[in-house]
Amino acid sequence: MLEFPKKFWWGAATSGPQSEGRFDKKHANMFDYWYEIEPEVFYKQQGPDTASNFYNSYKKDIQLMKECGLNSVRTSIQWTRLIDDLETNTVNSEAVDFYNRVIDEFIAQGIEPIINLHHFDLPVELYHKYGGWESKHVVDLFVGFATQCFKHFGDRVKYWFTHNEPMVVVEGEYLYEFHYPKIVDGKKAVQVAYNLQLASSKAIEAFRTSGFKESQIGIILNLTPLYPATEESADLLASHQADLWINRFFMDASVKGQFPTELVAMLQKEDALWSYTDEELAIIAENTVDQLGINFYHPHRVERPEFSPNSLAVDFMPNKYWKDYEMPGRRMNVDKGWEIYPKALYDIAKDIQENYGNISWFVSENGMGVSNEERYLVDGRIEDDYRIQFISEHLYWLNQAIQEGANCHGYHLWTPIDCWSWMNAYRNRYGLISTNIHTQVKTIKKSGYWFKELSETGQLDFSLEE
Numbered sequence: 001m002l003e004f005p006k007k008f009w010w011g012a013a014t015s016g017p018q019s020e021g022r023f024d025k026k027h028a029n030m031f032d033y034w035y036e037i038e039p040e041v042f043y044k045q046q047g048p049d050t051a052s053n054f055y056n057s058y059k060k061d062i063q064l065m066k067e068c069g070l071n072s073v074r075t076s077i078q079w080t081r082l083i084d085d086l087e088t089n090t091v092n093s094e095a096v097d098f099y100n101r102v103i104d105e106f107i108a109q110g111i112e113p114i115i116n117l118h119h120f121d122l123p124v125e126l127y128h129k130y131g132g133w134e135s136k137h138v139v140d141l142f143v144g145f146a147t148q149c150f151k152h153f154g155d156r157v158k159y160w161f162t163h164n165e166p167m168v169v170v171e172g173e174y175l176y177e178f179h180y181p182k183i184v185d186g187k188k189a190v191q192v193a194y195n196l197q198l199a200s201s202k203a204i205e206a207f208r209t210s211g212f213k214e215s216q217i218g219i220i221l222n223l224t225p226l227y228p229a230t231e232e233s234a235d236l237l238a239s240h241q242a243d244l245w246i247n248r249f250f251m252d253a254s255v256k257g258q259f260p261t262e263l264v265a266m267l268q269k270e271d272a273l274w275s276y277t278d279e280e281l282a283i284i285a286e287n288t289v290d291q292l293g294i295n296f297y298h299p300h301r302v303e304r305p306e307f308s309p310n311s312l313a314v315d316f317m318p319n320k321y322w323k324d325y326e327m328p329g330r331r332m333n334v335d336k337g338w339e340i341y342p343k344a345l346y347d348i349a350k351d352i353q354e355n356y357g358n359i360s361w362f363v364s365e366n367g368m369g370v371s372n373e374e375r376y377l378v379d380g381r382i383e384d385d386y387r388i389q390f391i392s393e394h395l396y397w398l399n400q401a402i403q404e405g406a407n408c409h410g411y412h413l414w415t416p417i418d419c420w421s422w423m424n425a426y427r428n429r430y431g432l433i434s435t436n437i438h439t440q441v442k443t444i445k446k447s448g449y450w451f452k453e454l455s456e457t458g459q460l461d462f463s464l465e466e
């Protein structure tokens with residue numbers, strides 16, 4: 001029997017733009033806008049307008065979450081909902097009322113609300129006017145929005161996070177073309193990454209000066225542990241360099257207050273270093289996180305690049321230092337196209353224990369996206385044994401690490417209720433609770449009942465098959 005710590009966060013994560021719907025929202029975010037101009041890029045042309053209707057059904061939804069035994073839930077406050085005037089950061093009173101009601105309802109149901117501030121949902125006006133995260137003015141506007149959140153909700157929200165997966169913003173918007181505006185520009189990507197870190201550190205500074213002594217603030221990072229294709233030095237080097245950019249950029253800056261020196265040297269050599277001031281670096285150094293949320297879905301395997309990184313290229317791209325590698329025989333979630341490798345969670349935990357001062361952290365997302373889940377409907381309930389297996393295997397490795405001293409205080413599944421997911425819209429279902437997107441009827445899946453027992457007992461009867 002696997003035993004988990006007594007005060008463990010057993011929960012699940014969603015975000016404002018993916019659950020609430022656009023009802024009564026004054027501004028459009030990047031995805032709202034993208035859907036307006038190019039609906040065909042979204043799976044079955046399903047957009048964010050209704051999402052899972054949380055704006056209207058939050059009471060019932062929170063009740064269902066409670067029935068799944070969740071003792072903590074993460075969502076995010078939408079910048080595009082809370083703020084009326086994006087330049088002066090005045091708040092919208094209906095939005096303040098809405099988030100107050102949501103937070104109060106979570107607390108009334110005995111669920112700890114964990115609030116994140118930015119989940120890929122920059123107001124599109126700030127992109128059109130200033131280039132979005134390319135601009136340091138936008139960094140300051142974000143800090144203004146964050147300050148309003150602390151002011152209005154900080155009396156009840158004890159756990160705050162600045163960004164969700166900032167590296168996905170960098171990769172999607174500035175490198176690999178999977179988020180609007182699909183720019184391909186390595187140098188801009190580097191500046192955006194730096195500005196996102198600066199925004200996080202400045203928001204943390206604002207939080208600390210607001211004087212919430214009993215509360216904590218952190219950042220949510222998606223880590224994809226690197227595994228080299230072979231133990232040969234060229235593959236090891238490729239893996240190391242990928243790791244520096246993909247994982248350590250935000251980890252080091254957020255936890256240690258400094259960017260990895262090797263990465264800085266590489267960017268200098270490429271003439272691609274971000275523009276900065278000493279004052280900004282001091283803010284980053286002084287405002288490290290209280291705790292981390294780690295999203296883990298899949299490992300990242302790489303091999304040496306096809307061409308030497310010293311080849312002549314006009315444009316710098318960070319991924320010229322490695323080549324993605326598909327390990328033969330790897331285990332896959334075929335629906336989503338991601339490798340399943342639960343032991344990576346143990347590797348992450350050891351890395352945090354050994355290289356990041358064993359800082360307090362929790363698994364802020366993990367989960368299994370499955371398409372066409374109706375095929376597993378039995379008597380009106382989705383029998384998602386594969387999800388129970390997936391979670392169990394990850395918890396097995398997490399438990400090993402905790403027994404060895406890892407400072408992990410929770411496990412949050414993505415997601416409580418099937419929600420809308422960017423370009424994939426409703427293709428991959430991850431929830432403990434299913435959503436019928438035509439009727440908005442929500443039904444607890446088998447995994448939801450199983451999770452309740454897990455959360456109530458803090459025990460898991462599971463061993464790995466050899």
Ligand code: BG6
Nearest residue numbers: 164165336369414420421424428
């Ligand atoms: C995570 C994001 O990386 O992946 C979520 O934080 C997202 O916002 C989730 O919904 C699942 O993504 P997808 O594309 O498989 O539905």
